[in-house]
Amino acid sequence: MRIAVCMKAVVDSQARIELDGDGNLRQDQLRFEVNEYDLYAVEEAIRLAESDEGHVTVISAGTADAVQGLRKGLAMGAADAIHVDCDPDDLDASGVAAVLAAALHDGGYDLVLAGVESDDLGGSQVGVLLAEALGYASTTLVVGTNEPVDGAMQVRRELEGGEHANVQVQFPAVLTIQSGINEPRYPSLKGIMAAKRKDLAVKGLADLGFDGAPARRVESLGLTIPPPRELARMLEGGAEETAAELVRILREEEKAL
Amino acid sequence: MDWKLTADQSMIREMVREFADAEIAPHAAEWDRRKEFPSATFEQLGELGLFGMVVPEEWGGAGLDGTAYCLALEELGRVDASTCVAISVTNSVYCAPVNKFGTDAQKDRWLRPCASGQWLGAFCLSEPDAGSDAAGLTTRAERRGDDYVLNGSKAWITSGEVCGAMLVFAVSGEVAGKPEFSAFIVPREHDGVAIIHREEKMGLRSSCTNQVGFEDCVLSSDHLLGNEGDGLKIALDSLDGGRAGIAAQSVGIAQGAFDVAHSYLQERDAFGGPIGRFEGLRHELGRMAAEIRAGRLLYLRAATLRDRGLRNTRQAAIAKLHASEASNRIAYQAVQMHGGYGYVTDYDVERFYRDARVTTIYEGTSEIQRLVIARAVLQSATGA
Incomplete structure (x- = not known):
């Protein structure tokens, strides 16, 4: 089984987000890390590959920040990596899907896995649009996989409300992976040292047949930080008094009771 | 001097940091309170390659440089010095000398299992009555035919009761009136090796610190690390x-x-x-x-x-x-x-x-x- 896993460098969730006057992210203080959902996808791919001597390729479209994630994927056990060298700010979700599809389309993959969404922009689009661009089947929010049988796989999807649905998907297919499907391994020290001996191919947009970045059809107009919420309200008085007031607020003002 | 870490060094530090924050930090205070050596966590650390970090891959290690090794130790020390010390000892004063001075046969038998995470190593130099004063060491290794017979006791042995093997320094002879030391690789389960007791300590309470005794402990000459008389050089x-x-x-x-x-x-x-x-x-x-x-x-x-x-x-x-x-x-x-x-x-x-x-x-x-x-x-x- 040949499996590709899409990875994205996202803004470190611990980083302090600051906007400049025009609503743009101040880039100078940003640090990037691997999108956490993608680590579940890498782990799932490696487990599937381990059980049938498969091959896992990790791929990321982005600047040099993307390489760190690819190295982590290699250290966890992927066999090789593709870095599509481009500025992700030039691309909307369909553009990212188009460049990933161009890099993957003649790879003969049975499965392409991607995190269900990114930790920063959270669009949940690239996986599905990539399936469309490749002409593959797709299913989303996958929380369980099974051994493939006759070019198809039964997978478990998470539904709204927490119920699960079992679906059968024909290969080739794109699955978007929900968190909690597995527990991603720590890359071992040997894995980290072996990663640098693995093939990490760098491809520019021109190598993939693009004349410049595919035009954005969805444009970001700027970011805003929601206004700070009202501070917590402190209730004064003795226990009986404050309890009564709390019940009144929950019942009358918040309609919570 | 260039202080920028290499990509490997950064990734190693990040991995150990993540492991330390998620798997060690939440439990360290409890381990300390119960003086509990966290065996299951050490199994994970061994599988990740932290027992023999600088040992070459051909002997089961991870093949890191000493810089990456030190970065890993800092990350462990940051959350739990007890875990850190057992890792430090197995790497720097067990694996490193066995790797540097051992024969291929010795490495195959006593380095590979440790470096690949099956068991920890220990280092036995200090004695109840001699620490900094190495010349005052009294543990003796007497030649008996082709064998050596070890007698004496060693103090402050990190991981003594949980290790797989230890490096033991003993007086093997005398040159110009001065004691001559040799180093021996001694499996903990070997006949004549006894864990005498575990120390009650002010800190590092979840690491084991033992006094270890050797009584008529017979070692074939393939347990000798380096040459007879190399002990002090190996220790230093x-x-x-x-x-x-x-x-x-x-x-x-x-x-x-x-x-x-x-x-x-x-x-x-x-x-x-x-x-x-x-x-x-x-x-x-x-x-x-x-x-x-x-x-x-x-x-x-x-x-x-x-x-x-x-x-x-x-x-x-x-x-x-x-x-x-x-x-x-x-x-x-x-x-x-x-x-x-x-x-x-x-x-x-x-x-x-x-x-x-x-x-x-x-x-x-x-x-x-x-x-x-x-x-x-x-x-x-x-x-x-």
């Missing part, structure tokens, strides 16, 4: 490697204490606002930050020299002296900043304070480090 070389590691551990403890204090200064209100706005405490915080950064640069310097195949006796001693003394000052000050809360176990500073204390004592006391440094600078044309 191991300690040069170990000292940079203990410096890194000390920086880790200091960083751990600093991080807790740093948060507390912003959380704790007094006299109408967070206590971090007081200049007196800011002076201390600034000094602590500078001492930590200095310690980190010193251990990186010592490790880098050794990575380049250069002798680092002086630099490792300086790094160990500074970092261990600084970690004690920093942990002391972190407790002070917490007031009464620093003296109870609610915050981790109390544990860091106890754990820091031993760093100026083991793998060469501060007094010994000063002598080592003084001897080196007196011999050197360039001085310090």
Whole structure:
């Protein structure tokens, strides 16, 4: 089984987000890390590959920040990596899907896995649009996989409300992976040292047949930080008094009771 | 000197940091309270390759350089000095000397299983009546036919009761009226090896520190590491490697204490606002930050020299002296900043304070480090 896993460098969730006057992210203080959902996808791919001597390729479209994630994927056990060298700010979700599809389309993959969404922009689009661009089947929010049988796989999807649905998907297919499907391994020290001996191919947009970045059809107009919420309200008085007031607020003002 | 870490070094530090934060930090206080050696966590650490970090891959290790190794130790020290010390010992004073001085047959038997994470190694040099004074060691290895017979006892043995094998130094003869030492690889389960007791300690309470006895312990000559008489050379070389590691551990403890204090200064209100706005405490915080950064640069310097195949006796001693003394000052000050809360176990500073204390004592006391440094600078044309 040949499996590709899409990875994205996202803004470190611990980083302090600051906007400049025009609503743009101040880039100078940003640090990037691997999108956490993608680590579940890498782990799932490696487990599937381990059980049938498969091959896992990790791929990321982005600047040099993307390489760190690819190295982590290699250290966890992927066999090789593709870095599509481009500025992700030039691309909307369909553009990212188009460049990933161009890099993957003649790879003969049975499965392409991607995190269900990114930790920063959270669009949940690239996986599905990539399936469309490749002409593959797709299913989303996958929380369980099974051994493939006759070019198809039964997978478990998470539904709204927490119920699960079992679906059968024909290969080739794109699955978007929900968190909690597995527990991603720590890359071992040997894995980290072996990663640098693995093939990490760098491809520019021109190598993939693009004349410049595919035009954005969805444009970001700027970011805003929601206004700070009202501070917590402190209730004064003795226990009986404050309890009564709390019940009144929950019942009358918040309609919570 | 270029201080930018390589991609491997950064990734190794990140992996150990993530593991430490997720798998060790949440439990370290409880392990300490129960004096519980966390076997399951050590199994994970072994599988990840942390028992034989600098051992080449052909012998089951991870093949890291000493710099990456020290970075890993700092990350462990930052959350739990007990876990850190057992990892430091197995790497720097068991695996490293067996790798450097062992034959292929010895490495296959006694290095590969340790480096690949099956068991920990230990180092037996000090004795109940001789520590810094190595010439006063009395454990004897007497030749009997082709074998050696070991008799004596060893003190302060980290991981004694949980290790798979230990490196034991013993008097094997006499040259010009002076004792001559040899090093032996001794499996813990070998006949004649006994764990005498486990020490009750001020800190590092979840690591095991044992007294180990040898009574008519018969070792075939393939247990001898290096040549007969190489013991002192092997011990001193191991300690040069170990000292940079203990410096890194000390920086880790200091960083751990600093991080807790740093948060507390912003959380704790007094006299109408967070206590971090007081200049007196800011002076201390600034000094602590500078001492930590200095310690980190010193251990990186010592490790880098050794990575380049250069002798680092002086630099490792300086790094160990500074970092261990600084970690004690920093942990002391972190407790002070917490007031009464620093003296109870609610915050981790109390544990860091106890754990820091031993760093100026083991793998060469501060007094010994000063002598080592003084001897080196007196011999050197360039001085310090």
